[in-house]
Amino acid sequence: MSRPHGRLYTARADDDLRAVCEWIRGTRSPPALYAVGFSMGANQLLCFLGGGGGASLVDAAVSVSCPFDFNKLSVYYRSGTAKLYGALVVQPLKALLWSGRHQLRLSRQQLWRGMSAMSVEEFDAQIQVPLLGLSNVEEYYSYGSSAQFVRSISTPLLVVHALDDPLVPPNAVPQAALQAESQTRAVGSTRDVTRDVRESVRRRLPRLLAALPLPPTLSHEVMRPPQPPTLHESPATTPWSPS
Numbered sequence: 001m002s003r004p005h006g007r008l009y010t011a012r013a014d015d016d017l018r019a020v021c022e023w024i025r026g027t028r029s030p031p032a033l034y035a036v037g038f039s040m041g042a043n044q045l046l047c048f049l050g051g052g053g054g055a056s057l058v059d060a061a062v063s064v065s066c067p068f069d070f071n072k073l074s075v076y077y078r079s080g081t082a083k084l085y086g087a088l089v090v091q092p093l094k095a096l097l098w099s100g101r102h103q104l105r106l107s108r109q110q111l112w113r114g115m116s117a118m119s120v121e122e123f124d125a126q127i128q129v130p131l132l133g134l135s136n137v138e139e140y141y142s143y144g145s146s147a148q149f150v151r152s153i154s155t156p157l158l159v160v161h162a163l164d165d166p167l168v169p170p171n172a173v174p175q176a177a178l179q180a181e182s183q184t185r186a187v188g189s190t191r192d193v194t195r196d197v198r199e200s201v202r203r204r205l206p207r208l209l210a211a212l213p214l215p216p217t218l219s220h221e222v223m224r225p226p227q228p229p230t231l232h233e234s235p236a237t238t239p240w241s242p243s
Contacts, residue, residue, distance in 0.1 A: 050149025070141035
């Protein structure tokens, strides 16, 4: 299948991430470069580290609430509350499509089908699949899923994920690969994710960084991050202070 002009968006796109990392490396010459990805950004980060050459640019990484496997997500999003979420998510995708319709050079029929989509899966089948020159939506989801790259990641990696994430079903998380290849933190509930990210980064990330050649001053700062307010204190009235 021939590929039309332009590209809308994919969960695997790492152009911006690569450009930023190369710019920082080329202009700032940092002793070490760390990356943190949340949700779809985490998926892009893992794809970048495992299949996009990011290992040579990023020294350590943190992934938070990564979707991992879009084929399994697509099945999950066909029913229940997840279906309602999918119906909401497709609206900004339509807005993005409309704003970029001239650059994408889609036919009027393709544009109409995309703007009429009632779910993310339908939108992807009508727009993303032909834009990338793929055969079907299953191939597109396999292409964009970071689960396939987990075992290829050599960069020190911390993965934080809620056990009851309402948007990512448990079967989408490659737990065996993660336990073998990274330091994974399973969180009890979604409300604990923010708090657990703080604790995981404070307690576990320094151990991942310990083997890296950091200057003494930077090592000291990494080992002594600022402390957040307690759950019973207001962040607006309680400033963060060094430990």
